[in-house]
Amino acid sequence: MPRDKVLVAQGGGPTAVINQSLVGVVLEARKGKNAGCVYGAFHGVRGIVDEDFTNLSRESETNLEKVAATPSSALGSTRDKPDEKYCREILASLQAHGIDRFFYIGGNDSSDTLRILSQQARKARYPLRCVHVPKTIDNDLVLNDHTPGYPSAARFVAGAFTGVSLDIRAIPGVYVGVVMGRHAGFLTAAAALARHHTEDGPHLIYLPERSFNQRAFLRDVKQVYGRLGHCVIAVSEGIHDGRGVPIATKLVGKVERDAHGNIQLSGTGALGDMLAKTIRDNLGIARVRADTLGYLQRSFLGCVSDVDQREARRAGVKAVRFAAQGQNGSVTIRRRAGKTYRAEYKLVGLAAVGGKTRTMPNAYIATSGTDVTQAFRDYLRPLLGSSLPTHANLGNRRVKKILD
């Protein structure tokens, strides 16, 4: 009986735990009685077409464990979104190398690639098992309670907004923090977990699930600033007006578009700067600061959720086991009913996940449209993991004035 020949690759934006899934696949695939070679493709599907493979069979377990704890995609990644022709080239490469199991760790585009590829393999009567391992800091895969990568990015966002909220309280002003997430507000919403006392920031949260209205925005900022003397705002990079036009496009004259026609939202401070200018110009507040959290959200070394690490690893392991049972599909993470948080892993069809986008359910968004609900906080809290750093305030024991 010929041995299994396994290929693993990573697609889309890196995360803090995508290498956990990689190592989960590699170690599990090396276990079985029938285990053959385990290849890794550099830079996702691009590396398959280019036959740019590395042999992971001889990678030591010690080094693999170190790689697992390393952020970003150790094999490199790609933004390529293969069409039928591209997938035929992938298949030709897989066939040439006798690869019969392909695990692709990525978002909904990666899942869709596997859908096309598995159809082509079936037509060509080539015995290929394709299993998609979910990852995305955007948390926007359907049929998943959440996706690996999101909890760690959410932990970073919560830590960032806890810090800047304390900072802006110390030297009062208005602060705008722009968070990743083109269509789904889950990551921006994580800023709410920075709030422990009623007056803590962020005080306003703008999600792409709601239309952004500049007048309402200025009214909200004015109200908070008037009440507290400072205001911390979390804004999704994907906020858009009532007709769906991204605010980033409206504010910025010349925007960069990627291969899919998406405008560049990350890697620029333009949206934050323009919102800061809008506040400064319209409300006459002198100290207005904007930060764009940028690439640190997904790659910062030293901020990771242990729950996320375990689940990302588990998703990789499960993918190999599902393939061993002869199944194609996408691994999904569900939450078991019950008081204690517990995840379970189910395989669904590739077409069910591929190319679809999940956004924040209404139950997670406050009626004000500028905050999240307790239901969202309860949803996110267990995902952030253990050993969360805490913070505290001094008591207020005001001394009676003498001179005044």
Place this chain on the structure above:
Amino acid sequence: MPRDKVLVAQGGGPTAVINQSLVGVVLEARKGKNAGCVYGAFHGVRGIVDEDFTNLSRESETNLEKVAATPSSALGSTRDKPDEKYCREILASLQAHGIDRFFYIGGNDSSDTLRILSQQARKARYPLRCVHVPKTIDNDLVLNDHTPGYPSAARFVAGAFTGVSLDIRAIPGVYVGVVMGRHAGFLTAAAALARHHTEDGPHLIYLPERSFNQRAFLRDVKQVYGRLGHCVIAVSEGIHDGRGVPIATKLVGKVERDAHGNIQLSGTGALGDMLAKTIRDNLGIARVRADTLGYLQRSFLGCVSDVDQREARRAGVKAVRFAAQGQNGSVTIRRRAGKTYRAEYKLVGLAAVGGKTRTMPNAYIATSGTDVTQAFRDYLRPLLGSSLPTHANLGNRRVKKILD
């Protein structure tokens, strides 16, 4: 004998450990036989003039320890830089409340305030002890080996550049990360500690200690990009041309100036965005991304150097002891000679530190002007503290191509 009446306040930009110094002062001041009330002023010197005091004598040790571990300035801060008149108002408030020991945790402006104040107290024959406790993420206080706050911020910057370097290697392009530091490049230089292997980023580091030349910059970026296919750049917000004009001013049409006439460098992504545009326009590289690390550098919850925590605490404790010996001055941190890192604390005159700025010594800057030396790495490494997260790469066991 009347009891000591102590006041503590925090000035300038917050840090991750400035509350350690605060708690060091409070706990030590509450210890002595002669200990009286310990007051805290809200928002630095502004709170003294406004008699905005809180009584810290009854703050529980448990809560103080939690506050110590909290980033940013728990008492609030101020950017006010008092002149003679302002200092007379401070003195009047201190006299009215019978305060005879004042500890001001801050940078060189705070030290200068104490210099003026202690002169006025002497003239007025008011028995006031003033001790300055150093802090600044810029690391720019003279006579100090380093200053509390810098090691934790440096740890953040190193973690950020480790992550983005792995990220930009995974999806190749050019990345510009803008780091705080108007005149001193210590914090930007910390990005070099992200580099473990020769090809790791950051590949280029631009410091305010060297003149920034756009042609040389573009040549350097082109060279690295040509060699590696990607390029990670750490840039100080304070970079300037040969005549000392900040690049931020040259690139941005309208800039904001603070009360001291300094242009706003932080809280805007403008410098990074303009450098990215310069690279894109001149080198024809499509994927160029810029992040401005912003306020996260000094306040992020969950990234702190334990060495920094201990030293910041110690600096507060030492300040109280120096005052008890009847001394005015500024606490400085020195490094003991010897192989093992060890700090010691010495008091120097207020005039020796106040208003002066220390920049990176030449021995820490590579002759290329775009990197640091091993001497700098050796200097910084012990300050970053213990339990530094590590990262690892996969081995390169290229598989022979078949189709190609």
